[in-house]
Amino acid sequence: MHQIADWLEKLGMSEYARLFAENRIDFSVLPDLTDQDLEKLGVVLGDRRKMLRAIANLDDKSPGVAPEPVLSSAQSTTALTAAAKAVGERRYLTVMFCDLVGSTSISAQLDAEEWRDLVGAYLDAASAAVTEMGGYVAKKLGDGLMALFGYPVAQENDAERAARAALSIQRALAEVNRKNAAAGKPALNARIGIEIGPVVIDAAGEIYGDPPNVSARVQALAEPGTVVVTARVQRQIAGLFVAEERGSHELKGVPEPLTLYRLVRASGGGRRAGQRHLTALIGREEEIAMLMRRWERARQGDGQLVLIVGEPGLGKSRLIEEFHARLREAAHTWVEWSCLQLLQNTPLHPIAEWGRQRFGGPDVPAERQRADLENSLAQVKLDPAENVPLLAPLLDIPLPKERALTLAPEELRRRQLAALTAWLMAGARSQPIVLALEDLHWADPTTLEVLRGIAERGALVPLFVLATARPEFRAPWGMRSHHGTISLAPLDRTQVRDMVAELSARHALSKEVVEDVAVRTGGVPLFVEEVTRLLLERGEQGGTQAIPPTLQQSLTARLDRLGSAREVAQIGAVVGRDFSYYLLREIAGIGDAPLQSALEKLADADILLVQGLPPASDYRFKHALIQDAAYENLLKSRRQALHRRAGEVLRDQFATAAAAEPELLAHHFTQAGLTEAAIEWWGTAGQRSLARSALVEAGEQLKRALDQIATLPATPALRREEIKLEVAFANALALTGDLVGGKEHYDRALAIYDPAEHRLLTTRSGRDVGVTLLSFRSSCVWQLGYPAASRNDAERAVKNARETGHPTTLMYALNRAAISYTFCGDYTAAHAQIDELIALADEKGKALGTLVRGRLFSLTGNAADAVRAITSGITSLRSTGATLYEPWHLWHLAMAYTELGQPEDARRCLDDAIEKVARSNEKWCEAEVHRIAGEIALKSPQPEAAKAETYFERALSIARQQQAKSWELRAAMSMARLWRSQGKSQQARELLAPVYTWFTEGFDTLDLKEANALLAELA
Ligand SMILES: Nc1ncnc2c1ncn2[C@@H]1O[C@H](COP(=O)(O)OP(=O)(O)O)[C@@H](O)[C@H]1O
């Protein structure tokens, strides 16, 4: 910031220094500043010009290259990370708060210096406990201490570490007190509270967010000498500690009461000991079959080793459990060595842990444990006298001093390891052994050395080594013929569906939600479980988008492990689930070498999938959860900057991609808070979707454009944009059958439309907007049951169109007027419009005219001409790529074919029409197409009354649902005629009469006249 101040000073504009600092404008954003930005900040015109010139000069150093990257011009990702760190980040953090009880009264009794020493000893002990567990002491406030777990680097078990540190502080304090009591000093008691949650941490390490406050308040509620955690923390560590529920508490500054738990001690159990119950196994048949085959061979004396590789949660441990269950009564010895993240630097910890389990640990007297060991050794014909002193220390079995070996440490280790291997081999010879090695990526170096020996020498005994590891693990042993690897694949869609169904049991989740789970989780079973659970807890609305808190830590830890490549993952996360190398490079502004190495690292860590050879590669986040986690860690301000950069790069350098996916740019500009650009691109996206008959998408995109407009103060330019967008949006609504919504937005557009001011405003296809608006509304209101209003709009449209003197506009108005007149049954007027249209028209206009005329022919008994006109019209329209309104043409064609006695052709056209309505969502004509299908069923050589009735029923229900009164009237007439022919006149009357009497206008139009006559006949 100082640098910016200097720069401003050089320009003689120091008065803006404060303003720039407050708006967090530093050198990295200078090149992105626009004149409008500066104007918004309140910089006056002359100064704006000077500043922009000075900014342009900054760029002079690198002529011809892209604008300064958002991050920095540095060529290394390390510098990038530093740049990111300099602004801060979002994190999911475990915060521990520890405070002394009644310290003022104790300090009052003591000399100041004595007090200082006392508190100093306590603080040292507490800090040591925190640091030992990988925590970070953020603050010491007098006799209080705040520690963070998950910063600067997250681990997947931050909450567990915090809890262990807290218990160890209490133990250490008890120890300090014991010593002090002897010296006659007063006892100190501490309270500890722990909370976990999202925070923002700035460059200086300052934390913003609730967890510090909550942990302090939880601490205040704890009994002296105890550790209390919130339910959120308890959920992360369930199964690992003995915990007592402490009821629910209101905390100051926290909206909802929190359930608190007191931690008593570590339980010695693993996560698996927790309350979770297993989901039925899905898939994995091949893997299990492979394991069973290998096991058979091992059993025969052909030792085997299988390494199961997969990212966290893919089901490595589960596969081992399943295999274990399938061994059933087969004679075997099961030995499990599990490597723990917390102990990865403790030599041989998996073996010591197994030793405690196997020989009973501290609860069993030492002699008994030694006897047990001696016995086991003797059984496999190993000399206990020689081996017990070597093995007991590895297995955490106490040895009397006199039996301890006095060898040089290295020699001792060598012999111990040899004894361990020999014991295993001998054991296997007496009964086949399955050695399950869990999580080798956390193995300490000494354990790895033991394993190397076993891997290389296990081929000659009945030993089945079954190991699991994450993809980053590199086995320190060479591949042998008796080694095998299983690379676990994610579950496929069907399997995810089965798993979700299983998990959600009675709650039927919708197909879309299940699909969403499959996409977000990338088929990782653990993620499927957690996302589904969250979904069931929060309901479908709140659930699918959030990251389950249970996964927060492990996802963040995975990203933190990437070091500087994390930054690239974050930039990628902003760009999207998929991105190309070139796009990412432009947005990130990172050189090829560091970028490629970062991407390679991400692919190695199974975070990104790669397609194609670098540099022309495409990347995709393996699952959306990790993408979301990367995105979540970014400060909002940084996300904005990156979105802006992404939008601009796409717009300026990837024009083809931008044109193909305008909604992507719209998304970036929206997230960047660049409202004008967002409006423009949502509008482009919506219009493009409309043109491609993607009506539902069009509606959503146009709505987003309008929503964005609503956030800005009205200006004449925005007003113009708004009118166009309203018309397009209304069209999208009306075409998809939301006639009421359509009319509302036509009306709104008309309300803003000022003929004097907007006279020159045209649509994208170059027509006058006012005329277009009236023409569309004319069709819409006719369908809603207002034939007179429809006619009125059509007439106004043609009249206004003539006044514009603009042929395209006039042709359009004539075409739409012909449609409205046809709806109203005024075929003469319709013909007149078409005559005039065809006289004026270009190719496309002629095709449109031909179609309207063809439809008219089919309505007026001129079937042969209708077939000719409509087929030729459809052919020429299709050549222009337009597919809108096809169902409409098709059913008229079907009517003509019926007339000509070609039922096969008629059926084909109708089926096609119905199918197209469903596919394109062009639902405005759905009722009518069904009615016509019914009419045609009645006209076939063997009339099918039941079928027709079903069609009419459907037409009626659709029309009612859309409030399309004119279609409802037609459907009711068709049904009434059918019923009358079946002698059910009264029923027919009861159906038709209320629909007819609903109408308030248009009694001179064909439908209403016919309905009136029909009712008279039914009376
Ligand atoms: N094939 C499967 N079918 C059903 N549940 C599974 C399957 N694979 C894994 N799970 C469940 O997913 C979670 C994570 O599996 P786990 O074996 O612990 O993963 P890993 O050891 O690879 O980290 C566990 O709750 C497990 O029961």
Ligand SMILES: [Mg+2]
């Ligand atoms: Mg596991």
